[in-house]
Amino acid sequence: MTPASQEPEPGQVKRRRRLRRALRASAILALGLATCFVAGFGLFASHVSQMDTPADLAKADAIIVLTGGQSRLDAAMHLLETGKGERLLISGVHPSTSREQLQNALGSNSPLFACCVDIDRAALDTIGNAEESAKWVNEHAYENIILVTNNYHMPRSLLEMGRLLQDAQLHPYPVVNSKLDDGKWLTKPHALRVLFTEYNKYLAAWLRGPVRVRLLPFS
Structure with missing residues (x-):
């Protein structure tokens, strides 16, 4: 029989429980x-x-x-x-890149480049892209915007743009460099790494606060 002095006190038992x-x-x-995180990544x-890339797209005010x-x-x-x-x-153009260098990189001799292309060198990240884009959209009073970026970058871009362009309608135009449908991203380490990194950035952007994005169909 255990001596009474060795038995745990009632308070200790409650604390342990x-x-x-x-x-x-x-x-x-x-x-x-962890389950939600993994499922969300999947x-x-x-989705990405x-x-x-849309085969055709309705005309918008700007791109x-x-x-x-x-x-x-x-x-x-x-x-x-x-x-x-x-x-x-x-x-998001690098500050050291001139207009002529950018035009040469695009291989464009079109008069459109001279008259209708604006360059933002202030943005350093996606948040900066949204801030500078919002200034540009408001300056020109545009209402319909085609947003061009890579497919993996599109969800976060829409989040950040949607915070500042709530009165504008966004036409997503995802650029696809390589097809990763049918689960192919699971077998490509580089694609998996890019998607995982972007997923974490997307979650961080989403956690910063709610956002309403007005989307238009692709055509």
Whole structure:
């Protein structure tokens, strides 16, 4: 028989029970959050990988392209040249890049580049892109905007743009460099890494606050 002096006091028993319950609840919460995180990544990656560049797009007031790849710039310039927008903003151009260098990189001798292309060199990231784009849109009183960026970057771009352009309608124009549908992103380490990094950035942007984005159909 255990001596009474060695038996835990009632208060100690209660504290241990509370601690066990707290640990159990924390473990369940952590598991639930991890499950939601992984499931959310799967949905995000699946959504992005199924995006496709529209074959045709309704005409808008203007076009905004976020720098980050030659294919984005080429796509935006093509939209301008085919009359899908009256004016183009290239947002996030490096400060040392001249207008002539940018025009040469695009291989454009079109008079449209001289008259209808504006360059933003102030934006350093997606938040900056949204801020500078909003200034440009408000200055010209545009209402319908075609937004050009890579497919993996489109969800976060729409979030940031939507915070400041709530009265404008956005036409997403995702540029797809490589098809990753049917789960192909799972077998490509580079694509998986890009998607995972972008997913974390998207979550951070989403957690910064609610946003309302007005989207128009692709055609």
